[in-house]
């Protein structure tokens with residue numbers, strides 16, 4: 001049995017940032033981070049961008065150089081996972097059979113890729129893009145001659161992967177079950193724009209298509225059978241249909257939650273001395289009218305981690321960080337600010353055909369979010385407009401001659 005004042009479960013963005021922030025805010029106790037993956041914490045976003053495109057090597061993905069952790073006296077147990085939490089005993093059990101006792105437990109376990117439930121889902125050549133291992137396996141298949149790839153799921157990860165693959169001159173088909181890509185996260189204008197961009201780059205992008213099953217020869221995938229009977233040939237399949245929050249042991253221990261573990265405004269779960277942060281934590285989000293939700297972004301992982309670290313160092317403040325996100329596809333840099341949940345109106349600023357524009361989301365007349373494509377100025381000013389919580393006239397909002405800062409100033 002080992003013990004630590006703070007045990008962090010998950011060596012991803014949130015877990016790493018929590019350990020870093022604890023030391024930054026003067027925490028002098030012992031810290032142990034337990035991570036299922038064998039690597040020290042690394043950035044996940046490049047897995048579908050620069051790392052996948054081979055523009056960055058893995059050593060450039062580390063959140064901190066591996067030597068940093070020893071210097072800060074942050075201990076790691078890697079390649080092992082927490083399988084059980086005994087909340088009363090303040091103890092966790094690991095998959096290697098050992099136990100670790102904690103003063104405070106910070107659950108930062110992210111999520112596992114949602115798998116297809118149809119037949120063929122476990123054939124060789126079917127990949128998720130969540131970990132370095134996922135990415136390396138897929139890249140090795142491409143190196144070995146894979147040319148035809150089917151991407152299932154038109155969310156950000158699926159679209160980013162499709163963009164990289166098409167730039168590598170592979171034959172890419174992208175299948176989205178809903179009537180448009182990015183349907184859960186963006187407005188119709190943005191979806192239509194990205195659909196057009198992918199088709200222009202040669203991706204066979206299909207919306208409103210249902211996958212019946214995956215077909216294979218031997219143990220290897222050879223195609224994706226659609227509900228209408230068509231079989232789309234595939235030498236590899238990427239499944240990007242979201243994640244399932246990795247909270248099993250916590251819920252088994254009695255923590256409240258279902259789609260993620262529920263946390264209060266200090267990121268504390270319903271169990272004593274147990275916090276949860278990052279992709280796996282469901283919280284009432286101020287920027288989404290108090291809706292209880294999980295936010296899957298680096299910003300949210302980092303800021304929740306800092307919130308908990310400060311609390312543990314005696315500076316207890318509610319979690320209220322401003323949400324932002326980004327996505328890179330081809331030469332398009334999308335930056336998103338705010339949360340557009342429940343929006344009832346959109347205004348487009350700029351020229352979609354020139355590939356530099358923004359979509360402003362309003363709810364009951366108030367600006368709640370903005371998606372900016374190659375439009376950094378709008379993004380920077382849009383953040384301030386959202387934080388100010390203003391109710392603008394929609395005519396000037398669509399006029400690029402009037403900056404968002406002007407709109408903000410008018411309301412002062």
Ligand SMILES: Cc1cc2nc3c(=O)[nH]c(=O)nc-3n(C[C@H](O)[C@H](O)[C@H](O)COP(=O)(O)OP(=O)(O)OC[C@H]3O[C@@H](n4cnc5c(N)ncnc54)[C@H](O)[C@@H]3O)c2cc1C
Pocket residue numbers: 009010011012013014015034035036037044045046047048080081082083108109110111129130131157246249277278279280295296297298299301324325326327328
């Ligand atoms: C391909 C890809 C591209 C992305 N692009 C962007 C982007 O452009 N912008 C953006 O803002 N966000 C992006 N994201 C989302 C972002 O990476 C996540 O929101 C962020 O990683 C969440 O951090 P986390 O620490 O909560 O989870 P993770 O980073 O997933 O870390 C959780 C860790 O916990 C481990 N774990 C799970 N269960 C256990 C257990 N029981 N015991 C021990 N360890 C466990 C997991 O193996 C994992 O290593 C992307 C994600 C992916 C996968």
